[in-house]
Amino acid sequence: MAGLGRACLLLALAVCVYGIGASLYGVRSGRSEFSGSGRRCVYALAGILTIAFAVLEVAFLGNDFAFNTVASTSSRTTPAFYRAAAVWSSQEGSLLLWAWLLSLWSSLALFLTRRRLRDVAAYATSVLLGLAGFFIALMIFYANPFATTRPAPVEGAGLDPLLRFPTMMIHPPMLYSGYTLCTIPLAFGIGALLARRVDADWIKAIRRFAFAAWLFLGVGILLGARWSYAELGWGGYWGWDAVENASLMPWLTGTAFLHSLMIQEKRGMLKVWNISLVLATGTLAIMGTFLVRSGILNSIHAFGGATLGVPFVVVIAALIGGSIYLVVSRRDMLRSEHRLDSLLSRESIFIANNVVLVALCFVIFWGTYFPLISDALTGHEASVGPPWFDRYTVPLALVLVLLSGIGPVITWRRATLANARRNFTVPVLAALVTLLALLAVGVPQKPFAIAMFCCAAFVLASIGQEFFRGVNARRAMAGEAAPVALLSLVRRNRRRYGGYIVHLGIAVLFVGVAASSSFQHASELGLSPGQSTRVGAYTVRYVRPTATITPKDDRAHTGSTLSLGAVLAVYKHGHHVATLQPSEGFYAAAGAQGSVGSLIGGQPVSHVSMDAGATRDIWSAIAPNIETPELKRIVSIGNRTLPAEDAIVAIGVLARTYLQHPPQAQFHLIVSPLVMWIWLGGLIVFGGGLIAIWPAPSAVRRRVAVRARTRDARGLARA
């Protein structure tokens, strides 16, 4: 079926080329049938790429090793659950996933705007097809997912064990959905500038897509952090890895846009700023993809294909140059319709929030790209590590959280001091009480963490106050019971209260980040069975070793041949609180020496074990030593005497010997407070985002619109 996949790619490229031409001809000549034909090219593209993706999925699930990408990233021993996700673990498959998702989201956007924004949508169609065509051309000329080898290998190399983790099934599609959704506002922004229609209508058309991009990107980032924490053996959730940063940057500018967008909607202000944010977010999304695919990074995320760098640089340069030209040449049309009425208003808080978010993005951009620029110019890659990022991002994050509490309680246009006093009393008191409580219980002197807790208390109080007053107002108006009033309030003001819930989640998330990074206790040491160590307030005892031969008995179901680990008992003040069982999986590798060595010669992968709770996580990882003379002798004898089909016998002997004479093992133990709050905060953000983005049922929307029109017409007539 590889031939069908290749034909799909060629046809898809032809459709893109024709669609770009038809759309541009249609909009320039006023012949809308050509614009319509261009739009249908996007629908057709979605269909073609769906077939192509299905062909590749079938190849993975059916172990068709004639496909080079299947042979290099899957195997018969890879569990079926992960074979389905292995499609996007390769350079070629992930490019196909990118193009496929782009075609689906583009189709949705163009379908929803099919009766409006004729000129803008036609230009947007050509931009979207251009981007899709670029990715398809990359696949055809550089990284073809349908390239084959005959005769087919009998077995594949297998999926990287690090990727055999449930969130890896959804982390990449979420991130790619976020990236590709970022290109929808980008395309419509370019279309609006080209068509010289930069007023309210195009903003309205892309608002929901910008929000969806923000939501998907956020979920993808959080799933990646969770994977890093629960799967990788280093014990952290954010390492300022260049690829993590690449996904965070468009999320930050997207967040800024979602706030400043409201100012343009309500006041006709910040048009240059908003269009610039849209273009920057889309370009940063492409740059994020470039970082992963170009091969310039040495990261766990990087695919290492150096051939894709130049085409990406050309496209990014064109996007940046074209964006600057369009904004500068249309600056007269982008003038603000109003000015700020007062510095004490929600508009000015949103502008401050935008400045902080863009400053954060700039810091991360510099920290991410400076080593690359330095390497390109001097041949020496400058090192920019977590301390450098923390120095700038921590204070900015504090200001950001504080602003997320101020924004909801201050009104649009002009707030007065009397109202500000009334609205800020409770939040300020909450922050002060938190500060006093922290000082009273003798929290160690970590000023940034304490400041973050106080800011978070301020946010929680301001949001709580908003809900309380909203429910009271609703009860007074409609005479509803409190729970019903709460539901009605949120249902009738989804964007406002969904946004408040997002702010609440962000505050909770940052409390988790501040607590876990400031008050963490960690220990890396070697222990033999029976020995103990202290980590913070906990005592950890190495009870006994464990060894299992897989795949049947693999606790993590990751397909490792051999898993060696330990049982750890955790005590606090003499009481047993948890039992942990960290392990390390040893995987088969093609090309490793000997029949036994090849069964365990792959990259060993740590399987973390932790006891997670609302107040603290106890996290553990183990690196067992299999390089002892006794164990090495078993492998050596097995290699000499056993054929491949019996080699597992030696692995059994090795496991038994390890249990009988366990060598000292290296442990990494961490006690972190409030890590759970990070994931909980993420869930709250996700829930709030869903509420804000969820469309009102059409019947309700129509009824509300009619009622609003009638009421407003009546009211306006009185005015």
Added chain:
Amino acid sequence: MSILIAILTLALVAVVIFVVSAPLRSSRRRPDAGRAGGAGEDAARASGADDVALESPSGSALRGDLEAAREAKYREIRDAELDYRTGKLSREDYEAIDGALRAEAIEILNRLEADGEG
């Protein structure tokens, strides 16, 4: 196998051409459908052809923007009312802001009316 793939590919090409060329074919059947407005627009709407633009080149563009501005202004009026009811605005401030918003809304409605929508 290769014959089957060739047949599938040809079928796919045919379907794509059919889908992509539909607006061009329907425009050939209705020569005036491609031009916005008038009988062609009615015919396009009646035939359910989504891909033929249903907005006039300049007037509808302005109307679309004005309608979006009107909706945003209505939302702003409702937001101000909610701000007042939740105590973020005093009565005096609310009345001043509400009056200004309604005046802006009337201006948008007048412009819509002048554009022929009312």
